[in-house]
Amino acid sequence: MTETTQFFFIPGFALTGQMWAPVTRVLGERATALEIPGGLDFDAVVRSLATGRTGIWVGYSMGGRIALRLALDHPTSTKGLVLISATAGIAEPAARRKRREQDEKLATDIETRGVDWFLDYWTSLPLFRTTRRDRADRIRDAGQIADQLRRLGQGVQRPDWSRLAELNAPVLVVAGELDPAYAATARALGEAIGDNATVSIVPGAGHAVVHEAPGLVAEMVTALG
Secondary structure (H helix, E strand, C coil), X not given: CCCCCCEEEECCCCECHHHHHHHHHHHHHHEEECCCCCCCCHHHHHHHHHCCCCEEEEEECHHHHHHHHHHHHCHHHEEEEEEECCCCCCCCHHHHHHHHXXXXXXXXXXXXXXXXXXXXXXXXXXXXXXXXXXXXXXCCCHHHHHHHHHHHCCCXXXXXXXXXXXXXXXXXXXXXXXXXHHHHHHHHHHHHHCCCEEEEEECCCCCCHHHHCHHHHHHHHHHHC
16 A cells, blocks of 8 residues: 655744645645744754654745755655745855844844734735735744744754755745745745756745645645655
């Protein structure tokens, strides 16, 4: 009997596994929406999620960065990889330092002003101009959101651009057409990964492709496994 491939979904920053519901319901028992464990640094989160699991990893935004590192550090746990609106990190040390400073300020503001302030601020960013402002799948704890910024943000993550050619499993890189920065990053990821990468730019979608085109995302993910 052929073993059924399992799919593991990692949410983005300040989101819960519930964000994947429109996609995971299509895959049924093959799909598991994970939660990002709190209080751990980037590498420890990767190890925690990889332990005891083997399958196709699907990550959105911050979750994509985590899924990418997981595939690099745990190749025997990876049958495939889907990166949605993701990057391999910030390559330039000065830019990483600046991002770290910005994230620390935002983390402090979140702790001071609260979750509702943060959600108003975050969903008003140009990055999400094409996205509905649904809060049902958002983390509601200010400390947890601030902790993710400090421990898992691009400012503290070691970039993985130099390791992308190590990936041997099939990789699907997805970005929205209306998110030009990440669309360009998706193409750069695909080029750096090489022949086993496929890049898909979704027409009419922005950064939050999972929310804007869940049916298409489900179709693309299913085709990989």
